[in-house]
Amino acid sequence: MASPVADPRNEGALRRDVALANRILERFGLSNAFGHASARIPGTGTFYFPTRRSPGFADENRLLVLDTEGRIVSGEGTPNSELWIHARIYAARPEVGGVVHAHPPACICLTQIGQPHRVVHNQGGAFHEGVPEFERIGLIRTRELGDLLAHRLGARVAVMMRGHGITTALPEVRAATVAACMLEESAALQLRMLAAAGGDAGKIRAYTPEEALSLSDQISPRVVDRAWEYYAAAADRMPLGAATGGGRT
């Protein structure tokens, strides 16, 4: 059976999704100069990846095609240096079709006060299996570090990276992007709850595992479609740098 992207309309649609996913990360304050989203070309070990610029500049016509060994298959330009995050997750997880890496401030704050992510609101149900932490600081610029991060992520939706950011991985790039937005929202709420509780994490009424599981549909295609419609439309109406001046935390 031919790959879905043999149809140029599908290729164009996936390229547009990748570019838009990157712009969403920047417009919504999950990343500014750094961060990136990618999508696997269906049925292959290759993926669309932006060139080495802010995700806010991502252009569907300038995406690179990389493989899981970090090689450039096609396209012109230099890839973002943390390409190994994407390459090695696609290598480890055949079912993953979209990977997002960003540096969202609330998630970084959680890692640096020793608080694991907890499910504290409904959308947090997307992370009912838990969000592991990758403790090693610094950028993921080698194949080996990419493998270590992929191993820490395991089969889960997201991993937090101490003092650095987050990575999400799901079957579609739209879902991975929505998950990144939900995780930052969840972390921001958790920080506010912690502050309101005077720093006493025990006062936060985090959902029980059973409650969190009951909300696991918060990353279902139906929910993702609705969230993507909003994020995509809003991102297209927001200027570059919209999130940097608002004091988003």
Ligand SMILES: [Zn+2]
């Ligand atoms: Zn990074």
